[in-house]
Every structure is written in structure tokens, then in C-alpha cells.
Amino acid sequence: MEELVRQLKALADPSRLRVAHLLSRGELTVSELVHILGQSQPRVSRHLKLLTDANLAERMPEGAFVFYRLTGQGAGKRLAALISEFVADDDPSMRRDLERLDAVKAARAAEAQAYFDRASTDWETIRALHLSEHEVEAAILAAAGEGPFELMIDVGVGTGRMLEVFADRVARGVGIDVNHAMLNLARLNLEKAGAKHFFVREGNVTALPFADHSADLVTVHQVLHYLDDPVNAIAECARVLKPGGILLIADFAPHQLEYLRSDHAHRRLGFSDAEMGDWIDAAGLDLSRRTSLHPEEPAGRLTVKIWAATKADRAAEPGSRTRKQSQEEKQ
Template sequence: MLELFKALADPCRLRLVAVLLNSELTVQELTQIMGMGQSRISRHLKILAEAGVLSVKRQGTWSYYRAGEQNSFFSAIRPEFERALEQLPERRNDLAAVAQALEARRRRSLEFFDRHAAQWDELSRTLLPVPEYQEALLALVPEVPVLLEIGVGTGTLMAQLAGKARQVIGVDHSPAMLVEARRRLVQDGVPGAELRLGEMTHLPIADGGAGCVVANMVLHHAADPQAVLTEIVRVLQPQGTVVLADLARHEQEWAREQLADQWLGFEEDELQAWLEGAGLSDVTIERATAANGAEDVLLVKAIKR
């Protein structure tokens, strides 16, 4: 208790905890949000992490901080603590700054995909090869009346998904990607496929509007993966299925710049916790093991509770 109270007894550290309760942010982003120097922010983060208030996840040269659960006493008082933090005088400005940081992530991704849409398939396949997993992914997808694919990209998977549902909807935030996808669907003669412009965190479909949601190599491009999973659960009907394919944790730091990756893949237990926290159960995770320098892929299936 003494260690915790000492860690929290500082206005700057209270603000840091407040912005990290529901977001996962880097030191660089926190310096912009707080309007302070990196050394000062790093010192405060170190104190909070040592007290078990924050947890840190290192991906390559980047460190992501969020509220942790290592301190059991902090976890016990956290609900009341969160309510009290809403009274901080800087709270409104800090929340606006967090939104700007996440928007900057999203904007970088959008600009990248609009610029490279026509070459995306070859670019991703050449720079960051993965094992053949599409057949295994499709085997996890049930037959449903309405199926939603998030991050449809150039439409390479939609023709196969069309055989799983009466109506297939593809969503992407890049207009250039949707142009490529539409061209491919016309070429492949895929009936009943519909393409919509939208964000992963604000899907253009009603609550419970899909029996299955598929996200193929999408989550590592998301500014906030947990927010994406929460949005997926919103659009799933009760007992609906989510099927994900994404990169296992790797150390290819260059992928951030050359492929617009926000995250260097994911750990299995990390995905499990996020899925269950979003309201999904019966989670299964299979690992498609790579060879010859390729990266492993995680195949995930879960059911909406």
C-alpha cells in the first residue's frame, strides 16, 4: 500500500494512469499527450511500473504502456479510482490528445494503403512471407446468412468467403484498396459481394448484423486492437463466430515503416485475454509454423457469448 500511494502521489503520474487505463501508448506518444519531455515521462512511467500500476510491453525498439494488474491492491480500488480521475482538471484535454494520437496512427496506415494498393499483394508477400494458411483459415469459417470481412484489402479472400454465406460484406478504410477489390470481384464473377468504406472501430453494419466476422492479417495494422475486437462483438449476432488470422510475435522492426504495421505480431495469451475481455468464449488458437525465414501465423476462432 505504501509503495502504491507513493507512486500515485504526483499530479503527473495521476494523469499518466488516467490516459493509460483504456489505451496502450508509447513513450513518444505520451510525451506529446502530456506536453512534457521524454526523460521526465520515462521517470514517472518507471515509478508506476515498479509499483505494479502499469505494465509495459516491448516490441522491437518501442515500449507500450497500459494499466496493469500486478498490484492487487490497485486492482481492488481501481473502479473508484477511475471515477475520481474524471475530476482531474486536465482530463478533457488529455482525452482529446489521446484521440489525436490514435488518429495519427490510423491516418499513417490509411495514407500507406492508399499509396500502395495496386502493389500490395506482391509487396506484402515479398517483404514478409508467411506459410500457406488460407485453407486452414477457411475451414474455421462456418456457413452463415451474412458474413463480414474486415480489412478486405484487394479482395483476395472474398471469392472464397462468398461460398460460405448468402451475403458477403467487405469493409476497408482505404478507397484505393476498395477499387482493387471491386476490380478483382468483377473479374472473378463473385455474386452477392458488397464492398463498404469504413473503419475497423466503426463498422458500417448494424448491431448483431453478421453471423461471422473474418479479419485476415488486419489486427496488426489496427491503432487499437482491443477496440477492434469490441466492435467486432457489437456487430456479431449472439453465438456468432469471429475468425482471425494474424502474425505471431516477431522482431522485424522494419515492418513498421515498410508495411505500415502498428504491431509486430501478437502473443497467444495476449490475444486470448483480449478476446475473452471483449465478450468472446470458446477461444481456439492454432499456430501455422513457418520455415525458410517466413513468419508464423496465428489462426483464431471464438464465439460471442
């Protein structure tokens, strides 16, 4: 009862109601809200603090930026959802806010597109070396199973594509990345897709910003080959998995394309089933499925591997299973 009273008091102010209405349309920074509302930074920050203290909004630091969004859990989520239903978009102040919000999003989109234009050549070069993304995504979905999954964490969110792929199997999804430009791009793509149950935040795979046993599904798509220490990354993913949760890793089989190291910052030239199995073992997970996606023309091309691992209801001791228990599929 006390929390509900606090939440209603927080919304009983025209400016805070405007802030909440704007946040119902997506994540925004303090500076963006200052621009939209035409109010001072201290005043906007005060409104955000009251909404956050009332568990109506969430604060998400991202490098030099701090994004705010409406809370995605609990009674605050249900109350926040009512805002869009009862606040009229044709109210003069709300209409002006939404016009300025459109301008903010257009500026964001231009920034994200500029980054995509710079990076897309590299991405297309690598994509041309393996089977189509459509085939890879279909294999990833098959490895995950039907779900449903309450919370999905996508490590190294990139463009946000993995979250989009799982949109109808996941109640709530969070994409993690260390690159602010990539987070902006993913945020834009998810907004375009209307995926309001997904959001992105800054985070590192070696120190994920989640409690132990919090996720039902963790995906690591084409990330490990960039890392100096994939072992610790897998262990950290295992830490945040619930008992019965699934870790999905998609990466390359061992290859000899040395220019990917020199020209595209790949630290590792693929991974063998043996080493991946050992790392999954060490993290206390059970390797349940391996899928190999071979290119149509092997010479100078990459084989995509997908490893699915499950966290037992009672975490197994490292080394407690043999790799013979794994199921291998070759496609």
C-alpha cells in the same frame, strides 16, 4: 402492397429502368451513370433517389464518392432480379449503355491495376516470410466450419480475397476498408469472380457501419498489426456479431522483424495467445480454437496465427471463462 406499388412506379420510366439494369451489373457512382446515360447529374441523381426511396437501390458513401447498387434484401431484391430477366440487352439504348459500361469498367480496372502494381512488391515481400496463402486460407476455412453463414463481414477487405475464399459458404458478404484504392481493387476482383452476393463499402474497424447482432461471421485477416488499438477493434467486431456468430482473426505470432514496423507501417510485431485471449475475453467472446502455421524455415520467418472466437447465445461476462477451455491446434 403500398411498397410494391411504389417500386413498380419507380421502374415505370425508361431512364430509371436503364439505371436499374446497369446497377444489376454492379455498383456505379453518379458520375459513372451520368457518363453512361448521357444525362445531367441532377437528373441522374433524381432517378437514383426514387429507386432508393422505393428500396430498389442502396446508397453507399465512400470518401468523396457515392456508389449505388441494387438492394440485396427483401422484396426489392426479388423485383430487381427480374430486371435482368426481362430487359433485352439487344435493345439499342441498352446495348449502348452496356458498351459505355464496359468502358467505365475498363477505366476502373486500369486504375486498380496501377495501384496493385505499386503495392504488390510490399505484399510479395511479406508473403515470402510465411507459409503459402493457400495453406493459410485452408486453415481459416477449417477454423470457420462449414457454415452456411447468412452475412459475412470482412474487415480490411484488401483485394477481396477473403470474400472469394468463403464464396460458397456465405449468402451475403460485405468487405470493409478505409482505403478507396483498395475498395476499387476488391470491387474489380469480386466482379471478375462473378461474386454478385458480395459488395464492398467504406468503413472503419473502430466504427463498423452495421447494427448490433447483424453478422454470422466476421473475418479480420492481417489487419490488427496495423492498428494502434486492436482491443477496440475486436470489441467492435464482437458488437456486430449475432449470438452464435464467429469471429476469425488471422495475424502473426510475436516476432522480431523490426523492419516491418519501419518499412511496412506495422504498428505491432505480432500477438501472443495470452494477449489475444485477454482481448477476446474482454469483448465477451469465447475463444474456441487457435491454430499455429509455422514456416518451414523459422529463422527470419513469420508464424501465422488464427484465432476463432464465438459469441455465446447469452453474451458471457468479461473474464467468465478460462483459457483452458480453448482448443489449440498446431500445424
